[in-house]
Every structure is written in structure tokens, then in C-alpha cells.
Amino acid sequence: MAETSSDSIVEVVYEKLKLMSVNYEFKPGERLNEGVLAKALGVSRTPLREALTRLFSEGLLLFVPGKGFFCRKLDVTEVFSLYEMRKIIEVEALRISLDRAKDEDIDALLAFLDRTGPEPGDRSVDELVKLDETFHESLMAMSGNAEMLRVLQNINARIRFVRWIDIEGCDRSASQQDHRDVLLGLKARDADACIPVLARHINRRLDQISAALKEGYAQIYMTAGVA
Structure with a gap:
């Protein structure tokens, strides 16, 4: 087996830990044991710490000096703020796209909606969330602003667990119709x-987020209890 560069090792560890963090495989507020993680991932402490530091800088982990890294808590105010930011940048990107989007790119995204269909079918919640993220990130890409897209991708990772809860209770047919109306506009x-449709589609009230987080906590600890 060819030797893996240190940068590649850090990237592999980063991706694995990111998935664990986004999925809340660590309990909210739990301190991460670096020794146990390094052993489980088969790496030394150096690439592990580099990956953890990167996740902290992206808001996917917490860090307390002298104590170490911790799993994020499911914080209502933080999630609400992330949804507000998501709404702002997606709506603004859509305004930009009104001038910059190419008809062929719009048609390609409409074809994506046709292929994935309005009904969930037998797809898992994880698959449905990924399809939804693909739509919104592809829509934003039409603005040609890579920095805005990078911010959206970070937000999507940070709210993905909440969106799993959200998508389980949503009417996908209505959601997909919103997507189509935005593209046609x-x-x-x-x-x-198109702009009012997208703004309404993304908007979440504080009480809606609070209810989703309560359900999220229940799922995390119920799953832990069954394991």
C-alpha cells in the first residue's frame, strides 16, 4: 500500500470526524477523548488534533482551553441564527442569479427535480436531506459566487441533524413544488x-426549531439507550 501524505491523513480523519459530529454520534456536550479517537481511527494524535481544530474553526465542535474538544450542544438560538443566515445568503444569491444564471443550468436543475420526483419513495431521510442540499447548493452556484456557496455548505453541515428531523415531518411534494416555482421564476x-417563494420556503420560526431540537435530543438518547 502506497504511503499516504500527512495532508491526506488529516483530510481522511477530518471527513470521518465531521460525519460523526454532524450525525451527533457524540452526545451533545460530550468531551471527546483524543486517545480513544486516535486509536479507533488508527492515527496518531497530530493529524487527529489538526482535524479537530479544523472542525472547531468551522463551528462543528467546541473547544475549551485546558479541557479539550466537545460535541456541540443542540442550541435553539444558534440554530435559529444559522437559519436566518441561510435565508439571507440564499435570497441574496438568487437576486444575483437573476442576472447571471444560464438557462441551460436552470433547465438542468429542473431536470434534476424531474428525476428525483416529488414523492420521497423508499429513500432514507439521509438521502432526502442530501437531495435537498444538492438543489439549494446548485441553485446558489448559479450566482457564480463561490464564497457564498462555501458559507451555505458550512451552514448545511451545521444544521443537517435538525434538517433530518425537519424533513421527516415535511410535505415533500409541497417542498418540491416550491423548488420548481423558484426555478421557473x-x-x-x-x-x-421567485424570491418570496424561496424566503418562505427557508424560513423557520423559533418554536419550530425548538420542537425539532426536542425531537432531536429524544432520538439521540433513545438510540444511545438501544445500542
Whole structure:
């Protein structure tokens, strides 16, 4: 087996830990044991710490000097703020896309909606969330602003657990119709036909987020109890 560069090792460890963090395989507020993690992942402490530091810088872990790294808590205010930021950057990117989006890219995303269908079928919640993220990130990519897209991808990772809860209780058919209406309004270059739809589609009230987080805590600890 060819030797793996240190950067590659850090990237592999980062991706594994990111998935564990996003999925809340660590309990909210739990301190991460670096020795146990290094052994489980088959790496030394150096690449592990580099990966943990990167996740902390992206808001996916917490760090307390002298104590170490911790799993994020499911914080209502933080999640609400992330949804507010998501709404702001997606709506603004759509405004930019009214001038920059290419018709062929809009048609390609409409075809994506046709292929994935309005009904969930036998897809898992994880698959449905990934499809939804693909739509929103592809829509934002039409703005041509890579920095805004990078911010959205970070937000999506940080709210993914909440979105799993959210998507379980949503009407996917209505959600997909919103997606289609946004694209048709964008293709017509009609701001009034697409921007309000996207803003409403993303918007979440504080009480909705609070309810989703309560359900999230229940799922985390129920799963832990069954294991």
C-alpha cells in the first residue's frame, strides 16, 4: 500500500470526524477523548488534533482551553441564527442569479427535480436531506459566487441533524413544488415570482426549531439507550 501524505491523513480523519459530529454520534456536550479517537481511527494524535481544530474553526465542535474538544450542544438560538443566515445568503444569491444564471443550468436543475420526483419513495431521510442540499447548493452556484456557496455548505453541515428531523415531518411534494416555482421564476427573470417563494420556503420560526431540537435530543438518547 502506497504511503499516504500527512495532508491526506488529516483530510481522511477530518471527513470521518465531521460525519460523526454532524450525525451527533457524540452526545451533545460530550468531551471527546483524543486517545480513544486516535486509536479507533488508527492515527496518531497530530493529524487527529489538526482535524479537530479544523472542525472547531468551522463551528462543528467546541473547544475549551485546558479541557479539550466537545460535541456541540443542540442550541435553539444558534440554530435559529444559522437559519436566518441561510435565508439571507440564499435570497441574496438568487437576486444575483437573476442576472447571471444560464438557462441551460436552470433547465438542468429542473431536470434534476424531474428525476428525483416529488414523492420521497423508499429513500432514507439521509438521502432526502442530501437531495435537498444538492438543489439549494446548485441553485446558489448559479450566482457564480463561490464564497457564498462555501458559507451555505458550512451552514448545511451545521444544521443537517435538525434538517433530518425537519424533513421527516415535511410535505415533500409541497417542498418540491416550491423548488420548481423558484426555478421557473428565475428562468422568467421575475424577482417577484421567485424570491418570496424561496424566503418562505427557508424560513423557520423559533418554536419550530425548538420542537425539532426536542425531537432531536429524544432520538439521540433513545438510540444511545438501544445500542
